[in-house]
Amino acid sequence: MKLPLHLILGLWLTTNLFVWSQNGLPLESLKSYPFPNELTAAATGTRIAWAINQEGKRNIYVAEGPIFQAKRLTNYLQDDGQELSSVSLSADGKWVVYVRGGDHGSNWNDDLPVNPTFMPTPPKVQIWSIPFEGGNPRLLGDGETPVISPKSDKIAFSKGGQIYTAPVDGSQTATLLFSARGSNSSPVWSPDGSRLAFQSNRTDHSFIGVFTDSQNPIIWVDPQYKRDSSPRWSPDGKKLVFVRTNGLGGKPDSVLSRRLVPWHLMTTDLSTGETKTLWKSPNRLNGSLPTTHGGTNLHWAANRIVFLSYHDGWPHLYSLPEQGGSPLLLTSGNFMCEHIKLSSDGKSLVFSANAGNTPQDIDRRHVVKVSVDKADMQILTPGESLEWSPVVLGDAQSVAYISATAQRPPLVSIIAFKGGSSQNIALELIPVNFPTNDLVIPKQVTFKTPDGFTIHCQLFEKAGGAAKKPAIVYIHGGPPRQMLLGWHYSDYYANAYAMNQYLASKGFVVLSVNYRLGIGYGYEFHQPKNAGSNGASEYIDIKAAGEWLAKQPQIDPKRIGVYGGSYGGFLTALALGHDSKLFAAGVDVHGVHDRTIERTRNLMLPDQYEKAPDAARALEVAWKSSPIAYVNTWKSPVLFIHGDDDRNVRFSQTTDLVRRLEDQGTPIETMVIVDDTHHFMLHANQVKANKAIATFFEKKL
Known part of the structure; x- marks a missing residue:
């Protein structure tokens, strides 16, 4: 008997949904x-x-x-x-x-x-x-x-x-x-296109140069024993503003102590050569040169100098009169400013921020605008979606940006500069078979660590399933990153978000952890004590995440895995070396494993008579902050994945750790991605790595 077409389609759909539910x-x-x-x-x-x-x-x-x-x-x-x-x-x-x-x-x-x-x-x-x-x-x-x-x-x-x-x-x-001598970069045209400012890096110092034409010598702007950078032209093309930091050198200081990195804003009149200090950063740790997206984000706007600083505890925007004075705080509140752009008329700034009306917004991004001369900040895109990378169009009537939700992947969007409804562009690029409605909406999770930090996470969990489920801790790289309650603004982390969705669809509960050293939660979270090679205090947050999962009623505490890439690979290796009883298996993607490499000679045999007063102690701490120091207690199986053209983490970091674990008989699996980089530029390689991660966890958990 021949079945009607609608029954055949219904049977096909039912069968495929069953396969999806079983296999993800x-x-x-x-x-x-x-x-x-x-x-x-x-x-x-x-x-x-x-x-x-x-x-x-x-x-x-x-x-x-x-x-x-x-x-x-x-x-x-x-x-x-x-x-x-x-x-x-x-x-x-x-x-x-x-x-x-x-x-x-x-x-x-x-x-x-x-x-x-x-x-x-x-x-x-x-x-x-x-x-x-x-x-x-x-x-x-x-x-x-x-x-x-x-x-x-x-x-x-x-x-x-x-x-x-x-x-x-x-x-x-x-x-x-x-x-010109040095390494010359960062060219910036004058407003009329007649001259070019640039930075000339000369290792321990750097200059700002101005080129006019082949008939006139280069002008070096107030050359000092300093490092000058980020030249920006005044709207009339007569002056420059730039950032000045100290040159390298000086008496060796403590390695293990957090260190102030002071910076100044300088202005120069190119007609007279007169250069003066416009603003000095506060003499405290959070007054240091900012290290979030765009650094100082320096702009010469309409009669105002605009910049970003962390000195109130959050990366916020400030503006100054051209002649100097007290900076005006343009953005206030417990959030950060990123992806900052100046409008073409120089009167407004647009940026993305983890600001909004709900506690969940600290784990999102929204488009915000503010005038350069008054604190009239307005969130243009409030709600549960995510928006980033805004630019004001040339007519100053609209803002373009990239938007996403927890389920819909990123698209370019348009909104009126005064706010209102938005328009998505190129919706047709989302394939018809993309499983938009089958993605889970991650939940915000917070917990306190034993030493008092509040840690924000995203929990990916499919409804239903077994009474006791396997779970995985996901650790981002960077470490100055923040994973969000939806698709991420980085290609690398959009893949991680898709991978966490994939694992959740296969029945795993995934907890994505925003550990200290990351961005989005203020200066003390971003620049904590005893972190990195100075003690790896951020591992406390990873262990606490695993312990939080183990206490959840639907989680099998004996089937908790861990994975991450880059800095996340480093922390994955620390987790498996420190706590194999807690973490039953892990995937380490291009992680750092020995934090003394490329550090030992500079600490113990510097190219000078003097050494840092705590050099020996710093080297010992760096060793104890390294996964290879805990190989003897590493029992859990691990999969290593690394591209051998990696330009962020040396391939030798994984080669060395693989040798050590092989020698002691720890169960390992390996995957080498030949001639690809840290970011798996070939899509097929990324899919191959993702499949290997999922297969490994299915076998081990």
Whole structure:
């Protein structure tokens, strides 16, 4: 008997739902989400551009108001591991400029090619432009960090420590703009496009230089025995403001003590050469040079100098009159400011913040705006969704940003500058088989550690299931990161969020831990005592998370695992070495395992007669802060995953630990990702690693 079509479809759907419930969500479908980043806007009009990574195919998209219909400009249709970065729009909106290649989230060699597809001739790291209206990309040169002139006619960029230039339309070959000692970078055009300010790093000191043309010598701005950085032009192009910190050197200080890093804001009049101190940071620990996103986030706005500082205990925005004076706090409250952008008219700032009306908002991001001259902060996107990376459009009437929820993956969105309802762009990029409604909504969990820290976590748990479930502690990397109650604004951590969803769909209860050293909870949380190589006090939070899980009635305390990448891999290894009785199995992805490497010589054999007064003690503490110090008590099975072109954590860190565990017979499994980096630039490699993690935990837990 032939069944009717509707019964066949119903049977297929019922069968597939049963398979999903037994085996979890299909990982390939879950990993098919589009991830937008590099959002930018033209200085005039309503044009925006951004990059999208979808299953490793990375392309440039654009849209224009009032319709904001997304259009793909490029045709990079292979999963080839070539990232797109430094996306920018010319002021007139006619050209999109971007860098293709490299790994610009690296700690070193970010400008070298990445070749995870093993091509005999590796790709290059190159700067390209493409017309907003469409056409073929045009090669501008090999290099990175391009900045477009305000005249929209040419770019300046860095290559090999020197500054080059090329016409934005690619009509001529890139040429060396000037040659100067040191490593020269961070070029910034003057408002009229006639001059270029830049930073010249000379190891123990750095200068701010100003280049005019080949007929005039470079101007060095108030050269001192200091490190100067972040030059910013005044709106009239006559002055500069920049950041000044101390040069390297001085009497060796305590290694184990927390140390103040003072900084000043300096202004210089280029016509007279007069330079003066505009503002000095407070002489206390939280007055140190900020280390959150964008650092000092220095801007010269309309008659105000705007900057970020941590000196009230949170990374907040301040502004000063051009002539100096007391800084005005623009943002107040227990939240941080990130992704800060100045409007093209210089009158307003937009940023993302973990601020809102509910206790859950400290674990989210929302778009906020504030004037540069008064504390009139307004949250533009309140609610249970997440929003980040805002930019004010050139007409100053709208704000573009990236938004997501706990279930819907990130998309570019538009909202009126005065607030109101929003418009999502490119919804059609979310595949029809993406399991949006099957994702769990993570719950906020907090607990106190034995030494008094309040720890925020996200709990991923599917309803129903066994009476006693296996559980996993997830540990983010960084460590200056914060995992959120929804999709993350980092590609790396969007993958982690998807992975936690995948594990939850397979019946695991996953607890994602925001441990001390992370951002989002104030200075003392971000810069705690005895952390990192000075004692690894952050491990207290990981152990407390495992113990919290063990006390939950639905959790089998004998089946608690732990996993994480980078700094999360380091803490995973510490957990397995310290507490194998608590953590039954773990996955260590490109973790650090010996914190004395690259530190021993500088501490014990410095290139000078003097040593730090606590050098020997600091070396001992660094050893005891390292997972390899606890190999003898490491009993739990572990899976190691590491890419051997890692430019953030040396591959040798895992090679060494694998040898030690093999020698003592600890059960280990390994996966090497050949010729890929810390960020698994090849989508197929990330899926491969994710599958290995899930399979390992299914076997062991």
